[in-house]
Amino acid sequence: MFATDQTRLKMSAVLSGERRGWSGKLLFAGPAIIASVAYMDPGNYATNIQAGAGYGYGLLWVVLLANLIAMLFQALSARLGIVTGKNLAELCRDNFSSPVVWIMWAVSEIAAMATDLAEFLGGAIGLALLFDMPLMAGMGVTAIVTYGILLFEGKGFRPMELIIGAMVGVIGLCYLAEIFVAPIAWGDTATGLVTPELADAAALTIAVGIIGATVMPHAIYLHSGLTQSRAVIRTESERKRVVKYSNWEVVIALAVAGMVNMAMVMMAASAFHNGHNEVAEIETAYHTLTPLLGVFAAGAFLVSLIASGISSSVVGTMAGQMIMQGFLHFRIPVWLRRLITMIPAFAVVAMGVNATQALVVSQVILSISLPVPMIALIIFTSRRDIMGAYATGKVMRTLAAVGATAVLVLNFVLLADTFGIPVPFLAS
Template sequence: MTPPPPADIAMPSMDMPDIRPSLPGSYRTIAVPRAGGSVWKKMGAFAGPGYIVAVGYMDPGNWATDLAGGSAFGYTLLSVILLSSIMAMVLQSLAAKLGIVTGMDLAQACRAQYSTPVRIILWVMCELAIIACDLAEVVGTAIALQLLFDIPLVMGVCLTAADVMLILFLQQRGFRQLEAFIVALLIVIAGCFAVELFLSKPDLAAIGMGLVPSASVVTNPAMLYIAIGIIGATVMPHNLYLHSSIVQTRSFERSEKGKREAVLFATVDSTIALMLAMFVNGAILILAASSFHVAGMTGVAEIQDAHRLLAPMLGAGIASTLFAVALLASGQNSTITATLAGQIVMEGFVNLRVPAWLRRVVTRMLAIVPAVIVAALYGSEGTTRLLVLSQVILSLQLPFAVVPLVKFTSDRALMGSFVNPHWLKFAAWAISAIIITLNLKLLLEFFL
């Protein structure tokens, strides 16, 4: 018999007695100072989930789209990174609020509010997004292993299956230790690109101009394809499910005041973390623009080519090594978050609970098989195209996560006094409209 949910979880309007705490092994395991506690201590207690979410915004799939955009179009697509980062900040704050206020993650809310056929469709679409994300991690990690240790691509892809053991080890150490490991790798990535930017000496005026939106992004089909890939790589659908779950690892007061504090601190946490992700994404594009585009190398879209050319272009041998180290750290970090998201989605949508190692093995195999085939048949050029395509697939899945999230957080019956104010409803639906419109335009370009 399914145990009843904890008494302090707000249940949805539909009768769903089988909804249990999201990530039950980590649910409310991190203490938060109670009323009267230091603001800084409370902020420190809530710091962490935002950085786990930020990992998905700088995974290897971003590298391919940012490199392609920077080398082909210079600094122009910086405006797309800025816009998509702002979209991400808004949507992730809504995901955190949904989890804190209702006690349900986004997948559980969909199961509670939608009919069985609808939630099955949403589940399948989300699983496709996770597989696409995992595909990017597999390819990115394999490329990093090849660049650092000269391991063949096919063998590197196969070796990525071993990261199941890393994830199991980290999960057994506790959620706070998992967060610390992820933050450490994020520091490595950001540090590597800070050095790369110093060496590349980019044009600051051109960076400022690149942050201003340009009509050519929409009118140029090649630029639009990469722009949508950047949006898909930045606003990631499974991250919305992930964030609405992991904010519940904090043991905050379930009063209205306690929830408001939790929403505020969770929003600050995710916004700061996503600013770090925006820096990394922008740094990759700026590096490609300042190193390759200005030299007339507009076709540098492969990570391997960028690695090979960076050292001679920047006049520093360490440039290529730092690039590969950051790529490896990015791949490993993204592996962890994709595993957590997969567990949350499967349990939330269909209440199917399987061992973490089994879930990870199945997901990783679904990513490894196409990656091995492409690597064996087409080599590095094929794997890079696979990376960019995986990000476009992610972008096409976005409406299936964004629309329910905005709908639920705008529903007063579900959110009570925490319902989105009118200005936020307008902004959130506008973001949804932009994403859907861009996706439809991409599909028309593809078929016509």
């Protein structure tokens, strides 16, 4: 706990005015960085590859819009934890009836497991391709590494934040390298960011996938838990400063996540759009990248995928623990949760199910469960008896309601399309 205790002491010095400068403000960074991993998980890879390969730079504006919505909800989640000292799951348990709480827990637990399935498979796919090993062996290595990282959680929040932050850095550097290797059309990139248009019904389907699966249920729960007791707050002025620092961290961390997603689309647009626009799977993208952009670009792609899979799998397990403890006041050993969440992934591979298809199914499950935390977060952050002076004002409530409505409607469209239910303007 030494690193964490030292960090808390330094944070208190910053809040009291004894310590100044950017180095002090950086002590408050961590929660949003961990939450941002959810927006760079393997589930994003396939969607972004499809967007870039099929439509070039034309869907970059969708990525930007999705990122802005994510910023809003992660900022609200962080504020909830800082102001109340409780996480979202705990507040649900305290304010809703027992039957509702049990249903919310079950839905949220399934969502956490579905998230972990996608993330675990993504890391395993990356390892299997990079080291030319069977997918099952890649899954075994992923399991060992993620469990090893999870052991650091017992040493306090700072070591885990530094580990996850390093992995986010690896993902960012890999894609920074990618956009220098790939011949990016920067003019088309700028146009794609500010020109909201959809070329056809299939583009709408991909756009729905990008936005509809952007706000991750487990990230909303987790962020409130990461901030609820991180800093020792003694006065109301200190609380205001912590909320301010949190807002800035959310903007910066989610901006980085957004840029990584944009870089994925840009790389796919540059490499695949002209001549290989049928590329839609992670494995195909890797094998196609090698002859097009070289071994370095393909290797950087896999390294980023491995870092994404492992870090997001760790974060998914942390979120699952928080969800169970918050809703039920019950916690299981981390090795048992890791084992439980691994079983579906191993079963999928053992049955011969296509790994990329499994990622798609996991996103559908997330879409079903998403309304639970989003609506609960809007309710609690707007209540003055819970948030006091920090309750959201009319403008913020309106933005949150519009963002939630957009995401939930698009999730419904995604589900309808997945299950073959006709949707106006979506039928090809």
